[in-house]
Amino acid sequence: MPELPEVETIRRGLEGRAVGRQIVDTEVCHPRPVRRTSAHHLIEGSVGATISGLKRRGKYLIIVLDSGHEIMIHLRMSGQIIAAARRESRPRHTHVAFILDDGQELWFIDPRTFGEVVAFDPLQLETTIPELAGLGPEPDQISLAELRRILRTRRRQIKALLLDQTVIAGLGNIYGDEILHWARVRPDRRSNSLSPLSERRLHTAIGAVIANAIAAGGSTLGDGQYVDVSGASGSFQHAHRVYGRAGQRCLTCGRGWIRRVVIAQRSSHFCPVCQR
DNA sequence: GCCCTAACCTGCGCGC
């Protein structure tokens, strides 16, 4: 579910609610989210510390503690983070709960248990969370020249390249499709086959789609799975032009019909008229 | 470097 815009929306929500609060207790109710280390490790690394900041890298959310340690949360496919009053009953699949000193709790909820919550020492990042250390640049920080270098030195299908977190951090299946539509590039094009104009359009599209999605609070699909920390839905799904619209007429050109193909084992949606 | 498959899990919608 959550890609960069959803994680950024969660980060901003937590920033307003949790910074300056002390974690007085941490409850681990399921071993899967703490599988990388242990429940004991997360509890030891969090209880008694005060939250001094919230960071994000790609789809990784990072809680910064005054102890010098940090907590990494990755939501993967079905994870949610909800801030609620302590008196409220926890929903099903609440696997980790951070209890704060102001009567709030932060819940990590994850039906499919792919997500992770890991306390770590930032000085040991390379060994503890190597994939976080190896992320590519943020979409809003990559220059046109850098993007061109990446595109021209590889020949993978462009959609697969955009999904590769070591190339650009934070893009997922929804925004990959929307970016390629905005850029008018077919998802199965080889990255080194793009014209200079298409490269420029792709660079613009990456920045614009992600910025617009963040401004809209992310995308909440029909299953309602993604919500922000207060349980509110995003609205960028109303701006989707291709994702989830297979078989429908293209909203951009009005002539093509949105097709669904599989690229890199993921469904990809595009307009064969607009995107070349 | 790149591609493909399998795996990790649960929930939901659909067809029969």
Next chain:
DNA sequence: TGCGCGCAGGTTAGGG
């Protein structure tokens, strides 16, 4: 009503 099937926003490992 109930069952089986396919599919789902992410990522890694292993083999070729």
